[in-house]
Amino acid sequence: MNPDHHSSLNPSSSLKSRFTKTFLRSLIKINKQRPFPYCPREIFQRCHRVKTAADKSLARAAGSRRVWSRAMLCKIRNRSLRRGCQQRPSVRRIIIGYQTTKKGYCLQKKMSDDQEVGTDQASKLRKLVPGGEAMDLCSLLDEAAHYIKCLNTQVQVMRRIADIHSS
Amino acid sequence: MSSRRSRSRPSSGVSRISEDQIIDLVSKLQQLIPEIRNRRSDKVSASKVLQETCNYIRSLRREVDDLSDRLSELLASTDSNSAQAAIIRSLLME
Numbered sequence: 001m002n003p004d005h006h007s008s009l010n011p012s013s014s015l016k017s018r019f020t021k022t023f024l025r026s027l028i029k030i031n032k033q034r035p036f037p038y039c040p041r042e043i044f045q046r047c048h049r050v051k052t053a054a055d056k057s058l059a060r061a062a063g064s065r066r067v068w069s070r071a072m073l074c075k076i077r078n079r080s081l082r083r084g085c086q087q088r089p090s091v092r093r094i095i096i097g098y099q100t101t102k103k104g105y106c107l108q109k110k111m112s113d114d115q116e117v118g119t120d121q122a123s124k125l126r127k128l129v130p131g132g133e134a135m136d137l138c139s140l141l142d143e144a145a146h147y148i149k150c151l152n153t154q155v156q157v158m159r160r161i162a163d164i165h166s167s
Numbered sequence: 168m169s170s171r172r173s174r175s176r177p178s179s180g181v182s183r184i185s186e187d188q189i190i191d192l193v194s195k196l197q198q199l200i201p202e203i204r205n206r207r208s209d210k211v212s213a214s215k216v217l218q219e220t221c222n223y224i225r226s227l228r229r230e231v232d233d234l235s236d237r238l239s240e241l242l243a244s245t246d247s248n249s250a251q252a253a254i255i256r257s258l259l260m261e
Contacts, residue, residue: 006246027242030239030242031242038208046237046243047235047236049239050238050239050242051232051235054231054235055236074204095255121214121217121221124221125224128224128225128228129224137189141189141195142192143194144196145195145199147224148196148199148223149199151228151231152227158231158234158238159234161238162238165241
């Protein structure tokens with residue numbers, strides 16, 4: 001089946017199949033909604049929907065045990081809520097407040113890690129990994145490793161889907 | 168106890184153990200990043216690993232963006248029947 005795939009272990013192959021199934025299902029749904037986007041705005045919206053579906057499927061496939069997947073799902077949910085109620089700034093404030101209290105317990109643990117690894121790079125990494133702002137350095141590195149693995153899977157699957165569709 | 172992999176010096180306590188953890192995690196990251204992995208030099212500094220990690224994550228995200236652009240265009244151009252056939256085919260190939 002997959003000679004290039006180095007996963008003899010179960011976790012990454014089941015992540016791959018979970019992601020593929022969820023993502024393909026959302027693609028079918030997106031396709032059914034508006035079959036032919038007529039104007040540039042609709043095209044942009046569709047592209048945004050595909051991207052959100054990809055992120056959402058990846059986070060779901062990764063599972064709720066990971067901080068980054070939970071943070072990503074939270075972000076997506078808040079984004080859609082914010083879009084729904086844009087005339088109500090009070091709702092937005094409540095959502096942001098909830099998010100910070102959820103992460104609050106991480107901030108409480110003021111780690112005694114000295115960041116010998118380079119604070120600049122660490123803060124850059126924090127911005128890149130979802131939910132990275134509130135993690136201590138160890139968790140940040142651990143989550144980053146898992147995030148990279150999942151991103152690789154995502155790219156692999158999406159590339160194959162695109163190749164299949166374009167052939 | 169000696170069963171622990173980290174050097175258990177009781178004096179520095181928490182910071183000593185987590186330093187080893189960090190070194191472990193950094194080396195794990197090192198294995199994942201193709202640029203550093205292909206260079207095969209053991210002496211890569213931690214900040215270099217972090218820098219390459221950031222670059223790698225950025226490039227992966229960019230690739231996901233490009234792929235979703237491509238996919239949304241492809242979806243628009245194919246009709247649903249052939250799309251579903253292609254999807255079933257790709258699922259079977261897993």
